[in-house]
Amino acid sequence: MSRSSVKSLKRAAATGVVLLAAVACSTKGASDTAAAPSAAKPLSAVKIALVPGGSHPYFQPWKTAATKARSDFGLGAVTFNETAEWDQAKQNSVLTSLAAQGYTAFGVFGVSPTDINSTFSDLKAKGYAVGSLGSCPAGTTDNADFCLSTDVEQAAYTAAKAAIKAMGGHGALVHLTGNNADSNTQRRIAGVKKAIDETGGKVTLLTTVTDIDKDLQTAQKAVSDLLTAHGSKINGIVTTAYNPAVAAAAGVKAANLPIKVVAIDDDPKILSGIKDGSVAATVTQNPVGQAYVGSWALGQLQSKACTVRTPGISIDSGSFVVTSENVDTYDVARQAKTTQLIADFKANVLSCS
Amino acid sequence: MSAPPVERTDVEVESRDRAKPRRRLDPGRAQRLGLLVVIAVLVISFGSASSAFYDQQLTIFPLLRDISILCVVGLAQLAVMSIGHMNLAVGRMAALSAMVMGLAYQELHLPLYAGLVLGLLVGAAIGALTGWIISATGVNSFVVTLAMDFVLLGLVSLVYAQFTTSAAFTVKPAGMDELRKYSLADVCLGPVCGSPAVPQLFLFTVVAMLAVGWLYSRTRVGRELLLVGSNIKAAQLSGIPTGRRVIGAHALSGTLAGLAGFMLAVTAGSFTATIGSEFMIPSFLGPVLGGTLLTGGAVSVIGTLLGTTLTQVIRQGLTLLGVGLESLNIYLGAILLLALSTGRIRTVLSERKARTSR
Numbered sequence: 009m010s011r012s013s014v015k016s017l018k019r020a021a022a023t024g025v026v027l028l029a030a031v032a033c034s035t036k037g038a039s040d041t042a043a044a045p046s047a048a049k050p051l052s053a054v055k056i057a058l059v060p061g062g063s064h065p066y067f068q069p070w071k072t073a074a075t076k077a078r079s080d081f082g083l084g085a086v087t088f089n090e091t092a093e094w095d096q097a098k099q100n101s102v103l104t105s106l107a108a109q110g111y112t113a114f115g116v117f118g119v120s121p122t123d124i125n126s127t128f129s130d131l132k133a134k135g136y137a138v139g140s141l142g143s144c145p146a147g148t149t150d151n152a153d154f155c156l157s158t159d160v161e162q163a164a165y166t167a168a169k170a171a172i173k174a175m176g177g178h179g180a181l182v183h184l185t186g187n188n189a190d191s192n193t194q195r196r197i198a199g200v201k202k203a204i205d206e207t208g209g210k211v212t213l214l215t216t217v218t219d220i221d222k223d224l225q226t227a228q229k230a231v232s233d234l235l236t237a238h239g240s241k242i243n244g245i246v247t248t249a250y251n252p253a254v255a256a257a258a259g260v261k262a263a264n265l266p267i268k269v270v271a272i273d274d275d276p277k278i279l280s281g282i283k284d285g286s287v288a289a290t291v292t293q294n295p296v297g298q299a300y301v302g303s304w305a306l307g308q309l310q311s312k313a314c315t316v317r318t319p320g321i322s323i324d325s326g327s328f329v330v331t332s333e334n335v336d337t338y339d340v341a342r343q344a345k346t347t348q349l350i351a352d353f354k355a356n357v358l359s360c361s
Numbered sequence: 362m363s364a365p366p367v368e369r370t371d372v373e374v375e376s377r378d379r380a381k382p383r384r385r386l387d388p389g390r391a392q393r394l395g396l397l398v399v400i401a402v403l404v405i406s407f408g409s410a411s412s413a414f415y416d417q418q419l420t421i422f423p424l425l426r427d428i429s430i431l432c433v434v435g436l437a438q439l440a441v442m443s444i445g446h447m448n449l450a451v452g453r454m455a456a457l458s459a460m461v462m463g464l465a466y467q468e469l470h471l472p473l474y475a476g477l478v479l480g481l482l483v484g485a486a487i488g489a490l491t492g493w494i495i496s497a498t499g500v501n502s503f504v505v506t507l508a509m510d511f512v513l514l515g516l517v518s519l520v521y522a523q524f525t526t527s528a529a530f531t532v533k534p535a536g537m538d539e540l541r542k543y544s545l546a547d548v549c550l551g552p553v554c555g556s557p558a559v560p561q562l563f564l565f566t567v568v569a570m571l572a573v574g575w576l577y578s579r580t581r582v583g584r585e586l587l588l589v590g591s592n593i594k595a596a597q598l599s600g601i602p603t604g605r606r607v608i609g610a611h612a613l614s615g616t617l618a619g620l621a622g623f624m625l626a627v628t629a630g631s632f633t634a635t636i637g638s639e640f641m642i643p644s645f646l647g648p649v650l651g652g653t654l655l656t657g658g659a660v661s662v663i664g665t666l667l668g669t670t671l672t673q674v675i676r677q678g679l680t681l682l683g684v685g686l687e688s689l690n691i692y693l694g695a696i697l698l699l700a701l702s703t704g705r706i707r708t709v710l711s712e713r714k715a716r717t718s719r
Contacts, residue, residue, distance in 0.1 A: 091680060091689055095639045096629050097427060098676075104423045105680040108413035122529035126541065126630030134418070146527040187635075188518060191527030 048312040055085040056306050057111040058141065058299055059102060061119040062094035066142075066250060066273060066295055073299035083307050087111065096120040100127050113137040113306035115299065121146035121191040128152040137309035141302045142295065142325075146191035150320035153309055154357060156302050156349070158293040160192050163327040164199030164248045167270050167291040170329050171246040172203060174268035174288035178210040179243025182234065184252035186221030193218060196248040214242060220252050227255035235263050244268040244288075253278060253290070261286035274330065274338075282335045292338065294325040297346035301325075305353050314360035321357055325349065389652040389661060396650065396667040399699070400674055407678035414681055417558035422544060424677045425559055428670050429566040430624045434640045435647025435665040436573050437617035442648055443577065444590040444610045445657025446502035450491065451618045451644045452637030453513035458484040458619030460517050463530025463632025473534040481619045487513070488615020492608035521634045529633040540627050562624055566666075569620060573613075574662040586610055590657025646672050650697070672697065 058074050060067040067090060074086040089106060092099035096119040103114060114131055118124025121143060128151035131138045140155035171181060183200045186193050197216055204211050215238075220230040231252070234242075245260065245267055247253040253271035257278050260267045271278045271290040281287030308314040326345040330338045354360070407414040414420055434451065441448045448454070462480035465471040471479065487509075495505045521528045539547075540562065545555020577583035588596045589606045597603050621640065626632045649655060650671060651664020675696050679689050 087683075089683075091685070096635075097430070097625065097639070100628075101423055101427060101677060102680055104419045105413075105677065108416045108419035108681060109411070109683065110413075120529075120629060120631075120633055120635065122527055122531050122631040122633055123629035126538075130542075146529065147531060188522075188528065190635075191529065194526055194528060 049310070051082050051307050051311050051313075052084050054083055054113055054307045054310045055111045056083060056087070056113045056115065056303050056310075057103075057106040058086065058088045058115040058303070059092065059099065059106070060088075060090050060117040060142070061099060062092050063090045064250065065275065066293075067117070069295045070299040073296045074303060077300050077303035077307075081304050081307055083303065085111075086303055092119060094119055096123050096127075100130075103127065103131065107131070107134065107136065113139075113310040115139045115141040115302040115306055116152070117142040118145065125149065125151040137306045139302045139306050141298045143192060144322050150322065153316045153319055154305065155320070155322040156298050156305070156325050157322075158327050159322075159324045160248075161195040161199040161202075162324070163272070163291050163293065164196040164246075165203050166327055166329060167248060167272060167289075168200040168203030168246050170289040170291065170331075171244040171268060171270040172207060172211050174270065175211065175244040177207065180212050180214040180241055181244045181246060182214050182238075182242050183216040184220060184227070184230070184234075184245060184247040184249065184256055185216065185218055186249035186252075188218035193248075200246060200248070211244075214238060217252070220255075221249035222251070224251050224254060227251035228259065231255040231259035235259055235265065239263060239265050239267075242267050244270070246270045248272055250275070257281040257287045279330075279335060282330060282332055285332065289329055289331045292328045292330055292342070294327070294342055294345060297342070297349055298325045300346060301349045301353065304350060305358065308358060308360065314358040317357060317359050323349070323352065323357060389659065389664070392652045393661060393664045393667055396664070396671055399696075400667065400671050403671075403674050403678060403696070407674070407681065410678075411681055414678060417556070420677065420681065421558040422560055424673060425563055426628055427677075428666075428673045429560065429563045430621055430628065431640075431643045431673065432566050432647060432666050432669045433569050433617055433621040433624060434644045435651075435669050436569055436662065437614045437621060438644035439573065439648040439653050439660050439662070439665055440610050440613040440617060441502065442590075442653050442655060443586050443657060443660045444607060445593070445655075446495070446607070446610065447506065447655070448488075448491070448611065448614045448618075448644075449503065449506040449641065450510040450513060451506075451614065452640035453510045453517065454484055454487055454615045454618035455622030455625070455637030455640055456517045456634060457487055457513050457622075458615075459622035459626045459632045459636040460520055460530075460634070462623055462626065463532070464520070464524065466534045466632070467524070467530045467532040471534070473536045473540070476534065477620075477623050480623060481616050484615040484617075484619025484622075485612045486615070488618070489608050489612035491615070492611030495611070496604040496607040517634050528635075529631045531631045533630075537627055541630070562627065565620065565624055569617060570662050570666060573617075576613075577660050577662070582606070582609065587658050587660065590654075590659075592658075643669065643672065646697075 058070050060070065071088045074088050077083065078086040089102055092102050099119050103116065114136060116124070116138065118127065118140065125145045128138050128140065132151060138152040140150060140152040140157065142157050144150055144155035144157050175181070181204060183197065185196050201213070204213050217230055217234060220227045245256050247256050247270070250273050253273060254275050254277050256269050257271055260269050261281065268288040271287050274290060274292045278287055278290050282290060309316065326342065328338050328341055437451050438448055458480040461483040462476040465476040465479050491506060491509050495502050543561045544557045545559040545561065546557035548555045577587065585596065585601045586606050588599065588601060589603050593603055622636050625636050647665045647669035650668030652661040653659060653664060675693050679692055684692060
């Protein structure tokens with residue numbers, strides 16, 4: 009062996025020693041320490057973190073709802089962290105960092121619905137209360153304590169029904185939505201398909217355009233391309249993602265085409281579209297209710313005042329069809345739903361001592 | 362004929378150093394040493410700002426798990442950077458391999474490691490195909506791998522749509538959950554076990570690093586790859602089968618991308634179509650920070666680990682300190698720039714010192 013290779017080996021060995029020294033060894037069974045059942049704590053000792061999958065206008069109401077929940081329920085702290093950047097690995101890292109900072113209850117909108125159960129079980133194993141907020145894990149099991157979210161398939165179905173109604177019950181419908189590799193998108197596609205199938209062939213699905221919720225520019229370009237290519241053939245557009253909704257509302261209005269647009273969420277542009285008639289309807293969700301009720305329930309669970317009757321239970325946070333008739337009053341219905349959610353949690357979801 | 366530019370590996374750097382009466386630190390090594398110092402300073406600073414930074418379970422374990430994956434991603438890019446190429450499809454190759462693994466687990470019910478081997482073979486094959494296209498057509502690797510990225514994006518989406526309803530293979534072969542959760546504390550020699558802070562996945566990275574390090578520092582093929590990177594004409598004239606080396610480097614890149622895809626799938630919990638979508642930038646960051654040249658001819662395996670560690674330590678530390686999204690990336694950029702400059706500052710200082718002492 010040459011001198012240089014000996015030296016390299018020495019260096020590799022030294023690196024190994026440094027690595028080993030950097031981390032202490034343990035004795036057998038050290039990593040098997042399960043979270044010990046902790047005693048009851050007051051609500052003021054519970055620190056809750058609300059962690060969406062990344063930055064998105066949909067989650068902005070969570071911030072104010074979190075602050076309100078803290079003062080209304082006397083929680084120790086409620087933080088909002090949107091630094092996950094739509095990457096599951098980053099979100100996992102954010103969650104463990106928050107846990108290291110002393111947060112003990114987590115309201116999470118998982119980036120990847122097929123992976124988030126692993127994250128939930130990791131957090132649960134450490135003794136934290138976990139709520140899946142805004143989106144439930146894919147499949148039939150949910151390793152969180154509960155899921156409080158819009159039933160996305162149901163919301164897409166409702167939106168498609170509203171579009172079909174606005175189209176007069178026949179014609180060609182286009183579906184604009186988000187990331188095709190997301191299982192929630194697949195559920196939305198299924199919801200729209202279900203509504204179309206129910207028309208018995210009177211309404212046809214012209215096309216489904218996916219992957220255009222990345223940003224508004226992407227959505228605007230897709231809508232512009234769609235209207236240029238098929239504008240005259242389209243009778244209705246149903247959107248089940250935020251950016252395509254805003255882009256479709258503006259695009260159809262600018263092109264002055266007789267297309268009925270059903271949007272999602274209540275962006276000011278969409279609401280003004282409903283008022284001026286360029287948007288037929290929108291399906292709004294209940295992000296405030298998710299964060300507010302979710303924080304309350306997480307506080308109850310982590311303070312050990314309550315337990316979940318059926319772990320992993322799914323609760324619909326509500327979706328609301330907004331048309332020109334109720335555009336000024338729909339928020340009242342949404343607030344009523346939030347109040348009703350707390351009552352539902354008390355009566356059916358939680359079991360409190 | 363003038364001599365071809367000398368390729369630089371860790372081993373050669375040392376032999377040259379020895380020949381000099383007054384030992385001066387090689388710029389590559391200075392850069393790595395600088396990185397190590399910056400990492401140490403950051404770890405101490407973050408640790409003193411928040412003791413939670415030293416939490417084995419909540420900070421170090423997940424940090425090392427992320428480093429393990431991204432270091433392998435960095436090595437995948439390093440393999441093609443050694444010949445002066447780049448692989449923009451590194452993430453999508455990971456997605457393809459992970460997809461094949463998921464498919465193998467769901468449809469063929471293969472055990473964990475058999476599926477891994479199958480996925481790695483597919484990664485090697487797609488890498489080799491990319492390399493073959495590059496060497497056969499003479500088209501720039503940037504263009505070919507970009508095109509390959511689009512092709513794979515379509516292919517992967519199609520297959521997931523065909524076989525799954527949720528764009529993911531969620532079947533978990535035996536041992537997958539354990540691999541995600543287990544640390545070296547579960548590897549015992551008598552009563553003494555490893556550290557609970559080091560994930561078992563880190564062992565995959567160590568193996569990958571040893572294999573790549575061995576290739577470039579000990580084998581003739583590795584040296585030929587570096588020569589292809591520093592001067593392909595000289596390599597051809599020296600009788601090196603450059604076409605085969607290009608194919609080999611891309612096949613290695615594909616294999617390592619596949620390994621990273623597997624590690625990410627194990628960590629996250631399922632084999633999804635989005636695996637690898639965040640790989641591209643980290644794949645360049647690690648090696649470039651560590652001293653691997655974008656122009657080819659010089660690689661550093663240890664540097665890739667250090668470069669990856671630096672970026673992840675910064676991210677983890679800032680997250681722990683509760684830095685918001687807007688500031689996080691600014692700090693990340695600023696610290697990375699500082700880290701990159703340390704090597705240069707060191708060189709400038711030593712050159713100035715040498716001039717004054719003359």
